[in-house]
Amino acid sequence: MYTKEDIAKLDRISKLKIVNSVTGIKPANLIGTINDKGRTNLAIFSSVVHLGSDPALLGFVARPRTAEVGHTYRNIFESGIYTINHVHPEFIKNAHYTSVKFDIGISEFEQCKLTEEYIANFKAPFVEESSFKIGMRFIEAIDIKHNGTALIIGEIEHLILPDDAMIDGGIDLEITKAVGISGLNSYYTLKKIENHPYARLNEIPEFE
Template sequence: MMYTKEDIVKLDRVTKLKIINSVTGIKPANLIGTINNKGQTNLAIFSSVVHLGSDPALLGFIARPRTAEVGHTYRNILENGTYTINHIHPEFVKNAHYTSAKFDVDISEFERCKLTEEYITNFKAPFVKESSFKIGMRFVEAIDIKHNGTTLIIGEIEHLILPDNAMIDGDIDLETTNAVGISGLNSYYSLKKIENHPYARLNKMPEFE
């Protein structure tokens, strides 16, 4: 099977969304938690969180074009400069999935989807209590992507909370943390570690057959 650009353009909206959201393979499934200056919380599922650099520790994610119905995450981040990224685990995949519905701003996805707000001292944004792997972020900058109206949100890690047994020989073992991956709009995957290799150096290259 092969799709040309013309074939893709002709697809109906939902089919196109599902296919193009799947072509990069399995992506991390995360819940991003925010709060506005009125104290209204928001929780939304994202599959676009990416590593941008380690020193400083930067992560990015893509925010969709803002409308009256969507964009609460971005608006809240701009208001107070903090947000959280929370890994999703099998026990609450269904709850996490339905945070993608277009709730009104005065309805908290935490409450509606039965997930629990959790706070730490001197950090405004809510974490997801049910998640064992969570990251507290400070907003750094936003880069508009003019071609489709989306925005790359960049933040720096201020807090990293993960299980003690997740660190194995200096690496984070995502199988141990029971992290969940996502493909397309609604397909979720468990992660299984296949292999582990040393840092690649030219003077220690193996011979390939």
């Protein structure tokens, strides 16, 4: 067992690895952005969450802005749009190294050998290697004052995914080969183990 005090005494990297693992496996996504000078940025995030379906809202947590980090946040503020791209097993290593603190003038697409892809009337770059990608319009940012991060909220404008991943009105993430993250550097594949109907009060089964 670890107390709050025990966790506080850990070195920075150990603390990051442990606290980033306690919620379980999280989705691995690459967020693509572009600034007003046309410079692209790509960064891996494990904090993308569903916030609502109507309108279709997603959120993610952006780190505190400094000279070295926070390029994703700044680019979203400048352009108002961004992309979320699922990571697949074939390019986990490339995706992982987008977390390096590259200079603002260096594109992670180029450094990590991933390909920019664009669609009509949408300026932000998608990741060509990803088969599951989402075009987002920035809605608002909510500052989390306790640690200087921010919850970035956007609305889905474009949803691009394989046709065969749509099953019974939903998405089968095993078919899309979605990848998950635990901690800072452990990656997992997903396997669907059960499927249940939408839960209704008058259809609760008998549990053993």
